[in-house]
Amino acid sequence: MRDIGLSRPVLAAGVGLDNMRIMDGLTPAPDLDFTEDELHRYSRHILLGEVGAIGQARLRQARVLVVGAGGLGSPLTLYLAGAGVGTIGLIDHDTLELSNLQRQVAHTTGRIGQPKVESMAATLRALNPLTKVETHYRRLDEATAKDLIPRYDIVCDGTDNFPTRFLLGDCCHRLGRTLVSAAVLRFEGQLSTYKSYLGAPHPCHRCLNPEPPPPGLVPSCGEAGVLGAVTGVMGTLQATEVLKEIIGIGESLSGRLLLWDALDTRFRTIRLKRDPACSLCGAGG
Numbered sequence: 536m537r538d539i540g541l542s543r544p545v546l547a548a549g550v551g552l553d554n555m556r557i558m559d560g561l562t563p564a565p566d567l568d569f570t571e572d573e574l575h576r577y578s579r580h581i582l583l584g585e586v587g588a589i590g591q592a593r594l595r596q597a598r599v600l601v602v603g604a605g606g607l608g609s610p611l612t613l614y615l616a617g618a619g620v621g622t623i624g625l626i627d628h629d630t631l632e633l634s635n636l637q638r639q640v641a642h643t644t645g646r647i648g649q650p651k652v653e654s655m656a657a658t659l660r661a662l663n664p665l666t667k668v669e670t671h672y673r674r675l676d677e678a679t680a681k682d683l684i685p686r687y688d689i690v691c692d693g694t695d696n697f698p699t700r701f702l703l704g705d706c707c708h709r710l711g712r713t714l715v716s717a718a719v720l721r722f723e724g725q726l727s728t729y730k731s732y733l734g735a736p737h738p739c740h741r742c743l744n745p746e747p748p749p750p751g752l753v754p755s756c757g758e759a760g761v762l763g764a765v766t767g768v769m770g771t772l773q774a775t776e777v778l779k780e781i782i783g784i785g786e787s788l789s790g791r792l793l794l795w796d797a798l799d800t801r802f803r804t805i806r807l808k809r810d811p812a813c814s815l816c817g818a819g820g
């Protein structure tokens with residue numbers, strides 16, 4: 536291991552080398568050579584024994600693809616950039632509209648009309664110039680998914696439609712990438728992590744919903760509305776799970792679905808089982 540400057544006070548309490556749970560993180564053998572600026576910026580992380588210098592180095596080394604630069608993507612990418620994730624890829628084909636700003640708080644009124652990926656990238660670069668932001672201003676189709684997903688370590692679904700969600704879930708399973716997926720509607724949100732490429736007992740998204748619902752059956756936020764702060768909570772929970780997966784700490788949300796009802800202020804977690812007959816990860820695949 537390289538000298539990480541233990542005399543620096545910020546590291547004294549939280550190198551984190553004693554925590555074996557972090558050895559399961561996505562990015563092995565990270566470079567522990569930090570600049571003074573990095574040590575200062577990330578000192579509250581490094582103080583956490585569960586994160587420490589190794590966890591912070593894993594964040595710096597990580598490449599995260601965020602699909603959807605909207606209401607979920609706003610808090611998600613802000614916290615990933617603030618946390619020091621090394622590279623964030625943004626894919627979205629929309630331009631910013633006035634009606635987005637009620638919940639898509641990484642954007643600004645002055646940027647209406649700009650591609651959302653460029654507006655969000657500007658916000659993230661201003662927050663943390665050490666994070667590299669890669670923008671992909673296009674719709675996620677199958678060819679794009681197959682091209683982009685292998686270039687990243689972990690994928691976040693912050694989209695608002697079922698065809699894209701299913702395409703993303705299928706591609707992440709087949710290409711061997713962890714998918715952290717959040718969704719919101721009206722006053723409710725849900726969140727799960729999918730690692731079905733690792734095999735049993737990890738379920739995939741089709742173990743939960745074998746096929747997308749028929750068009751028109753489930754309304755979108757554009758049709759049914761959403762409380763802006765609900766997207767903020769779910770995007771922040773999504774960021775937390777992404778950081779846990781990268782660092783390799785805590786209990787993964789794989790195999791569990793978190794449900795939140797904001798009106799009742801009630802969280803529930805239900806077990807997701809891998810379906811042996813699943814059309815993607817089981818005998819039907």
Ligand SMILES: [Zn+2]
Binds near residue numbers: 739741813815
């Ligand atoms: Zn499955």
